[in-house]
Amino acid sequence: MKTETASFRLVVCTLMVILQMLALRAAGQPWFCRCGSGAVWSGNVVSSHNSQHLLDPYALTHVLHGVALAGLLWLLRGCCTPAWRFALASLLEAAWEILENSPIVIERFRTATISRDYYGDSVINSIGDLGACMAGFLLAERLGLKRSLLLFAIVELLLLFWIRDCLTLNVVMLLSPVEAIRDWQATGLH
Numbered sequence: 185m186k187t188e189t190a191s192f193r194l195v196v197c198t199l200m201v202i203l204q205m206l207a208l209r210a211a212g213q214p215w216f217c218r219c220g221s222g223a224v225w226s227g228n229v230v231s232s233h234n235s236q237h238l239l240d241p242y243a244l245t246h247v248l249h250g251v252a253l254a255g256l257l258w259l260l261r262g263c264c265t266p267a268w269r270f271a272l273a274s275l276l277e278a279a280w281e282i283l284e285n286s287p288i289v290i291e292r293f294r295t296a297t298i299s300r301d302y303y304g305d306s307v308i309n310s311i312g313d314l315g316a317c318m319a320g321f322l323l324a325e326r327l328g329l330k331r332s333l334l335l336f337a338i339v340e341l342l343l344l345f346w347i348r349d350c351l352t353l354n355v356v357m358l359l360s361p362v363e364a365i366r367d368w369q370a371t372g373l374h
Contacts, residue, residue, distance in 0.1 A: 189267045196271040197318060200278040201311055207282045208307045215307045229347045230298070235305045238312040244339050245351040246313040249277055250320020251332050258329075270321055277317040281310045296361040298349070298369045348372045 209215070216222070217236035226233035226240045234240055253273040260269060283289055285304040293302045305313065324332040343350040348369040357365060 189265075192267045193270055196267075196274050200274045200314060204278045204281055204310060204314060205307055208285055208305070208310055211282075211285055211304075213285055213304050213307055213310070217306055229349065230301075232301060234299075235302065235309050237306070238308050239316075240309065241343065241347045242349075243312055243316040244343055245354060246277070246316035247320035247323070248336055248339055248351045249280070250317040250322070251324040251336050253277070253317070254321045254324035255329065255332060266325060270318070270325075273321045274314070274318055277314050281305070281313055285310065292358060297354070297357045298366055 214236075217226075217233055219233065219236075223233075224238045226237040228234065229241055235242065250273060253276060254269070257264070257269040257273055260272075264272070290302060290304045293299045323335070327335060340350040340352055344353075353365060353369075356362065
């Protein structure tokens with residue numbers, strides 16, 4: 185049974201990556217950062233490299249997507265196996281990545297958040313975000329509710345102190361921007 189679950193998850197991961205890559209390329213997103221450096225990591229969130237390399241600080245928010253989806257989809261435990269919940273979480277994250285890179289959401293990020301120079305994710309960054317979500321889901325499955333909530337809070341605080349942004353602020357600023365938050369974020373990132 186464990187091998188079937190691992191195989192199923194591998195198939196789901198592969199299908200989600202292919203679907204996401206095709207959708208993002210069809211939307212015109214670049215494969216990699218246009219700088220051509222091939223760097224795996226970009227730590228500067230207010231640069232043209234943000235969301236262009238495999239990983240950046242916002243990958244941690246995608247880990248939290250996985251943690252949150254594991255908690256939410258746990259409610260389906262009576263009718264869905266963990267492998268199916270993982271598949272659903274992967275599908276939801278891939279759908280978010282595609283939506284996040286749509287012109288309307290890119291423009292919303294640019295006007296409502298500190299990401300004034302955001303033009304969407306590169307394909308490799310988007311795949312990294314999907315992988316981070318999957319890792320967060322699997323981690324939350326192992327940690328259980330209390331430790332997952334603790335992890336969520338720690339990562340949110342870490343991101344707040346590090347980049348003056350986190351998943352919670354991302355959601356707030358996308359849905360109902362607060363000028364005081366944007367000002368606070370901008371003063372600490374120069």
